[in-house]
Amino acid sequence: MTCTDEPVLEMEFAVARHDFAAAGEAASRVKQVLRQLGIASHLARRAAVAAYEAEMNLVIHSHGGKIVLRVDSERITLAARDSGPGIPDTELAMREGYSTASDEVREMGFGAGMGLPNIRRCSDCFEIDSTVGRGTTVTAVVNIARPGS
């Protein structure tokens, strides 16, 4: 996934493991920033939903990580990176309904195996790269300009 355009903006949001009280703050900030940049509301919404699901995944499953927001004239790119534990079977993790989340997480309305599929649903381009013991990077791209337009 390469991008030749100069970034208009690049921001990082730290996400702490099991910090459920703060979960969603990064996604809210992503939406605010995109609005301030004048991004169309339906695109900002898609990016914010992807960011929220990615943020919840970091809070629920990871040892902690960060979400990097990058915006240029053509696309919004979100990269959620963590330092582990990694996903043994990403194909299985992408299946709707598959989840390893706890009952505590389910009581908050998450953990039903919809997180990664929702990120993909909101994205024009989606990648997941994970190595057990090293970590996971999920990249979601929302195009701003349609090709040829």
Next chain:
Amino acid sequence: MPLMEAKPVKLEDIAKLIDADVLSGEDKLSTLDVCTACGADLMSDVLAFCHERTLLLTGLASPQVVRSAEVAGLSGIVFVRGKKPGEDVLELAEMLGIPLLATDFPMFEACGMLYAAGIGGTYQLSQTDRGSTGNASGETRP
């Protein structure tokens, strides 16, 4: 069964219809029109399938419900079956400007009352949108 034609209902009228207390967003009672609503306890479903400006009815009272509403651009939240959110949820809703209502009616009955009053559903809206710019998830895709 043919789908009803959705019509806007003011938030204050929604509160009366389901005998709801207003916990947050009193200033929007007479100005906010609601055309669609959805009932869900799974926030990932809300994020995936609810359109913007939809009213969410839910039995969950966690801060994540308010965050989901903000991120998805929902018009407000109704807590059903007597659920009362904590101070942290109320403060977050005030900060983000999300109206909160609370009713003792259970989910099925609260949704039924609103549907009978003319509030449409997200599936109904997606059928209306089909052929224009939206898809079933309410998202516009290139």
